[in-house]
Amino acid sequence: MKFFHLADLHLGRTLHKYSLIEDQKYFLDFVIKQTDQHNPDAIVIAGDIYDRAIPSAEATQLFDYFLTELSKRECSTMIISGNHDSATRLSYAGNFFREFNIHLATEPKEQVETIVLNLDQAYYFYLLPFFKPVNIKNLYPETEIDTYQQALEQIISGIDLSLPGKHILIAHQFFINQSGEAIMSDSEQLSVGGLDRIQAELVKDFDYVALGHLHQPHHVQYENVRYSGSPLVYSASELARPKFLSMIEMNSEPGFKLHKIPFEPLHPVYLIEGKFAALINQARENPSEAYIYINLSDYEPIPDLAIRFKRFYPRLLEVRTPYFKRSADSFNALSAAPNELSIGQLFALFHKEETGRIISDSDQIIIQELEEKVN
Amino acid sequence: MKFFHLADLHLGRTLHKYSLIEDQKYFLDFVIKQTDQHNPDAIVIAGDIYDRAIPSAEATQLFDYFLTELSKRECSTMIISGNHDSATRLSYAGNFFREFNIHLATEPKEQVETIVLNLDQAYYFYLLPFFKPVNIKNLYPETEIDTYQQALEQIISGIDLSLPGKHILIAHQFFINQSGEAIMSDSEQLSVGGLDRIQAELVKDFDYVALGHLHQPHHVQYENVRYSGSPLVYSASELARPKFLSMIEMNSEPGFKLHKIPFEPLHPVYLIEGKFAALINQARENPSEAYIYINLSDYEPIPDLAIRFKRFYPRLLEVRTPYFKRSADSFNALSAAPNELSIGQLFALFHKEETGRIISDSDQIIIQELEEKVN
Numbered sequence: 248m249k250f251f252h253l254a255d256l257h258l259g260r261t262l263h264k265y266s267l268i269e270d271q272k273y274f275l276d277f278v279i280k281q282t283d284q285h286n287p288d289a290i291v292i293a294g295d296i297y298d299r300a301i302p303s304a305e306a307t308q309l310f311d312y313f314l315t316e317l318s319k320r321e322c323s324t325m326i327i328s329g330n331h332d333s334a335t336r337l338s339y340a341g342n343f344f345r346e347f348n349i350h351l352a353t354e355p356k357e358q359v360e361t362i363v364l365n366l367d368q369a370y371y372f373y374l375l376p377f378f379k380p381v382n383i384k385n386l387y388p389e390t391e392i393d394t395y396q397q398a399l400e401q402i403i404s405g406i407d408l409s410l411p412g413k414h415i416l417i418a419h420q421f422f423i424n425q426s427g428e429a430i431m432s433d434s435e436q437l438s439v440g441g442l443d444r445i446q447a448e449l450v451k452d453f454d455y456v457a458l459g460h461l462h463q464p465h466h467v468q469y470e471n472v473r474y475s476g477s478p479l480v481y482s483a484s485e486l487a488r489p490k491f492l493s494m495i496e497m498n499s500e501p502g503f504k505l506h507k508i509p510f511e512p513l514h515p516v517y518l519i520e521g522k523f524a525a526l527i528n529q530a531r532e533n534p535s536e537a538y539i540y541i542n543l544s545d546y547e548p549i550p551d552l553a554i555r556f557k558r559f560y561p562r563l564l565e566v567r568t569p570y571f572k573r574s575a576d577s578f579n580a581l582s583a584a585p586n587e588l589s590i591g592q593l594f595a596l597f598h599k600e601e602t603g604r605i606i607s608d609s610d611q612i613i614i615q616e617l618e619e620k621v622n
Numbered sequence: 623m624k625f626f627h628l629a630d631l632h633l634g635r636t637l638h639k640y641s642l643i644e645d646q647k648y649f650l651d652f653v654i655k656q657t658d659q660h661n662p663d664a665i666v667i668a669g670d671i672y673d674r675a676i677p678s679a680e681a682t683q684l685f686d687y688f689l690t691e692l693s694k695r696e697c698s699t700m701i702i703s704g705n706h707d708s709a710t711r712l713s714y715a716g717n718f719f720r721e722f723n724i725h726l727a728t729e730p731k732e733q734v735e736t737i738v739l740n741l742d743q744a745y746y747f748y749l750l751p752f753f754k755p756v757n758i759k760n761l762y763p764e765t766e767i768d769t770y771q772q773a774l775e776q777i778i779s780g781i782d783l784s785l786p787g788k789h790i791l792i793a794h795q796f797f798i799n800q801s802g803e804a805i806m807s808d809s810e811q812l813s814v815g816g817l818d819r820i821q822a823e824l825v826k827d828f829d830y831v832a833l834g835h836l837h838q839p840h841h842v843q844y845e846n847v848r849y850s851g852s853p854l855v856y857s858a859s860e861l862a863r864p865k866f867l868s869m870i871e872m873n874s875e876p877g878f879k880l881h882k883i884p885f886e887p888l889h890p891v892y893l894i895e896g897k898f899a900a901l902i903n904q905a906r907e908n909p910s911e912a913y914i915y916i917n918l919s920d921y922e923p924i925p926d927l928a929i930r931f932k933r934f935y936p937r938l939l940e941v942r943t944p945y946f947k948r949s950a951d952s953f954n955a956l957s958a959a960p961n962e963l964s965i966g967q968l969f970a971l972f973h974k975e976e977t978g979r980i981i982s983d984s985d986q987i988i989i990q991e992l993e994e995k996v997n
Contacts, residue, residue: 301676304708304710304711305710307710307711307714308710308713308714311713311714311715311716311717314715314718315717315718318717318718333679335679335680335682335683336679336682338683338686339682339683339686339714339715340686340689340714340715340718340719341686342686342690342693343689343690343693343715343718343719343721343722344715344718346718346721346722347718347721
């Protein structure tokens with residue numbers, strides 16, 4: 248049995264004001280092609296189909312297109328809602344989709360929605376949409392449920408893992424290892440305070456846990472508790488880990504096999520670092536359609552940075568320079584008692600504030616000489 | 623062949639801040655019951671499914687429920703988008719619906735989407751979603767199309783009405799008779815300037831034209847060019863004409879038969895007129911769950927009107943009293959040259975402004991006496 252594990256599509260998302268819809272369609276077309284090539288028995292999407300509760304019309308159109316294509320193929324599709332999705336909106340037309348083996352779970356239920364694929368053995372897929380403790384509390388008013396951990400414990404207690412076959416949980420929550428660690432990026436919307444965290448140990452007895460929520464592909468403590476990651480890079484912090492399409496293969500033997508199907512995005516995301524003079528030359532020589540972050544190491548102010556790079560990098564995302572790294576300390580020093588400082592001292596603070604560096608001795612001397620001339 | 627002609631559901635609409643979703647569900651359940659009773663071959667919905675381009679989640683949920691129920695029945699469902707609908711959003715899952723004989727037309731096409739029911743003869747249904755001239759112009763860039771009338775002429779020229787059988791056009795536009803008249807209400811969103819108007823004569827050769835857009839049930843010049851009207855009352859101006867469910871019956875004979883299936887809404891809309899004392903007594907004796915407009919004929923200011931009626935009419939919509947009917951004329955007179963008027967004249971204007979009536983001679987004398995005392 249093989250299935251694709253996807254999550255965090257975030258259809259309709261923008262990256263620094265650039266619409267990613269074309270890039271997202273490119274990825275979904277890639278999934279369709281891979282479906283034709285690998286004939287997976289199932290396609291699992293572990294939440295955050297859309298980027299917001301009221302998705303854009305073009306985002307719904309794209310997802311409709313994807314589902315229509317999948318409905319023409321043999322595989323079952325299993326989808327749960329994530330914290331970014333509106334459960335009600337995502338559930339629209341669910342009864343019609345089901346007739347084409349497309350299963351949408353958007354509301355937590357006492358009995359977790361279960362799809363069984365009877366192949367060489369039974370494969371149980373448990374579709375657990377994103378929940379907050381209160382959603383589960385409403386299902387079990389008599390039980391003490393205050394935390395995400397307690398909520399999931401309650402849900403899992405209703406699942407019989409002793410049934411012969413394989414058991415796959417699909418969820419969209421924030422799992423951590425025994426040390427409380429997780430691999431996050433800047434593009435997730437997480438709860439403040441960490442109340443949303445659940446110990447991975449709680450779900451380790453499933454044969455595979457197909458997770459969504461965190462955008463970097465990784466497993467949490469146990470190899471079978473895995474985030475597929477988002478298909479596209481949604482923030483600079485995700486550049487470290489390459490994206491791929493996860494295909495999980497399992498049979499009656501214990502364990503599973505993870506196939507990392509490499510995916511080349513329509514427009515990759517790059518981070519370029521260096522001096523302006525070198526980078527602008529490089530840009531001129533090799534213009535690029537990629538999404539590009541630039542970290543400049545020049546301390547001098549350079550005018551019209553974005554405009555100059557954008558001629559060669561039409562999908563320029565951001566140019567960062569140390570020139571703009573203002574230190575909160577220098578502001579505090581300035582606001583403390585500016586009239587008690589000499590012009591030389593004030594200028595030194597101003598210099599640090601504007602450039603992030605301490606003024607050089609030679610520059611300091613020039614300022615002192617000027618100050619003497621003025622006085 | 624029988625079909626239901628519906629239009630202007632405006633799911634998600636509110637009436638003076640009251641959600642109508644429960645009332646709308648009640649109507650759709652009524653349609654489902656009538657479907658079971660009359661077994662229509664088709665259900666036609668001539669646009670404005672939703673009240674706005676981004677419908678509320680509960681509105682989409684209600685429509686999903688309705689379509690799911692219809693999909694279990696034998697009839698074909700044909701739906702066009704109206705000016706209130708977002709074509710793209712309404713089109714979501716359309717490929718899935720089609721497999722259940724639910725046809726959604728949301729974008730005008732060169733070849734009007736046509737559904738043929740082959741029964742005792744062929745019945746051609748032409749699904750023409752709401753269009754603006756520019757939409758049709760885009761399809762025929764070579765043709766001069768500036769007006770709605772020209773646009774529809776162009777579309778109709780592609781329809782062959784000589785094919786044996788019956789021809790039914792489904793449209794959501796503003797049709798007028800040869801004198802330019804139409805029966806409107808306060809709840810429609812119409813173009814200013816009347817550019818959106820189309821002569822009914824243009825479509826008179828269809829066997830039936832199932833229209834949406836205007837909310838009062840009526841035909842325009844020709845008996846076969848008909849607005850079904852909205853199922854519920856969406857403004858006080860619609861109270862004059864009772865609502866009903868239109869069932870159209872036709873066979874190989876010329877013409878058609880209109881069955882008006884009476885519909886009792888969950889909460890009717892009433893307009894009550896009279897003096898406060900009588901009406902509040904009546905309300906106390908017969909509290910009502912209906913939606914109620916009240917027109918008071920008292921000229922005296924009465925405090926807390928809405929609160930007092932709402933105890934007995936929890937769905938009170940509005941209380942109008944002549945006390946609040948300020949005349950624009952009196953304001954103009956006042957602002958003209960107040961310092962040139964005597965106190966008596968000013969008070970007479972103030973009296974008219976506040977009560978809508980000219981001050982009585984006896985009251986005028988009292989004011990004059992007071993004025994003399996002051997001077």
